[in-house]
Amino acid sequence: MIRDQLTAAITAALSEISGDFGPDAEVPQEIHIERPKDRQFGDYTTNVSMVLARSWKCNPREIAVALSAKLEMADDLLDRTEIAGPGFINIYLQSGFQQKIVRKITEQGSSYGRLVADEPKRIQVEFVSANPVGPLHVGHGRWAAVGDCLARILEAAGHQVEREFYVNDFGAQMGLFGESVAARYRELLGETIVFPEQGYQGSYIIDIAQEIVDSDGRIHLKLSDDEQKELFKERAYRQVLDHLKSSLSDFDVDYDVWFSERELHTNGSVQRVVDSMLERNHAYIKDGATWMRTSDFGDEKDRVLVRSDGTPTYFAADVAYHADKLSRGFDLLINIWGADHHGYVPRVKAAIESLGSDPSSLEVIIGQLVNLTRNGVPVRMSKRTGEMVTFEDLLDEVGADATRFFFLMRSTDSAVDFDIELAKERSSSNPVYYVQYAHARVCSIIRTAAERGQKMPSIDEADLSLLVDPSEITLMQELSKLPEIVQRCADERAPHKMTTYLRSLAEAFHSFYTNCRVVGVEKEIAGARLRLVDATRQVISNGLGMLGVTAPDQM
């Protein structure tokens, strides 16, 4: 990247001039180079001289003068430098450097924006992991979008990524779920029932029961209560899980691993991890329960692993689960949780440390919640109560592309309001269409040019130096940003920055479109512009691909 070349050049120049500023003048490890918002401040700009002014004990402009003189001599990349304001060094690159990006994109094609990591890692991203006792709600959709997009971006940044879904198919909730379905089954077949006190009230329970009635008829009525509970639990669980997998698949989220909590209990992993904690004095028995000393590792209090009635807690399974994850040899584990689980982070970190691993091997991304409204009125999202809009409803009504883009537009740090009616009404003015439309327009230009016999020249034939219109320059600058955007999204675990980038790229293209014609202008210019347009197609397509959003050829 050009930025790296500039960093090297500045570092070299600084070490040459540092001697003139006294023996204590040291060359900094990190040099901040940015792209100014306003192009009048150069193609790149750096603030090093102001940062160094203190430690070098002099006026920032003195450093700037010495540095820029050295830079202009040293590097053939730059045209000139200017010193501005309190000591910014604005760097102007040689004319023609922007045009080079078109060739680069053309040569790299779909791999433009894919990076080679300095330290490639094996990363596991675990996300959604909803309880299989009901349909996914809208909040899960957000984590599906964020988790999958983050995985795509980490892959683009040069890492090896595995996606995992942890299925909480064990415990009292499953029993209650089975009982609820069993009750609805009997009810549908005309029996008078007493619905379980804490049972799941949602109408989808009746739907599941109805499907069982349709396929099996009345035969299950003969079973004992316990047999019924067990049977309905398994039947309903399978059905919900299948449903959940197909919803996520419709959303283009494909998991590498579906990990069953139940297996941790049946194969003895939970028991083993509890025993091991006791052996190593990371756990103790009090009031008949087994407690883990999580407070030794920063948690605010100790946590129960095994209840006094002998049953393991969810946390115990989670300790075993994370032990299993660690044993699989990942360099980094990333979990995406909703804000309603953030209090759970310290105890899991403590568990990791108790297991003898570095707590930083687990990174938990806490995402704020989704507030669903309908015409401004809050909609309840609880599975236990009646009304709810499911993730599936949302996909049906709004579509996968718009839903993904919407969830990826916002920082995970802020709660989002999603009005279901608004999403439907405004679906045609959703920002996703702004970006997709840019892609469709690009394709249209290329199609029309071909139809009218205007040939796309090869990248060697094209005279890219003809691309000099301000809107062309701006577009090329935007095109050149993709690799650094990928890097930033990956480093900051911030997929939303990709949507922000694509919007500004689309804006640059739409502006180019109105300023510069491609079809029907003089042959050489048309040729250069066709190459630029094709590069734009490639970058939008690559960027949308990292979001998991389609890039349509026409709209």
Next chain:
RNA sequence: GCGCCCGUAGCUCAGUUGGAUAGAGCGUCGGACUUCUAAUCCGCAGGUCGCAGGUUCGAAUCCUGCCGGGCGCGCCA
């Protein structure tokens, strides 16, 4: 009470880890289609970046304290 997140234009949100004149979309108002897709473009209006201090060449951004909102503090999952 303690912990995490948020507070930026009428509304929904960005803001390149501390930079130069704080930006988009929606909404308002006014312009631009005989020519590659008007799902677009151009312009006007709209701001005490919650409040008060602090740190420094420089703060929406970092530190402290308030105010307001969301979420969490189980032998639930």
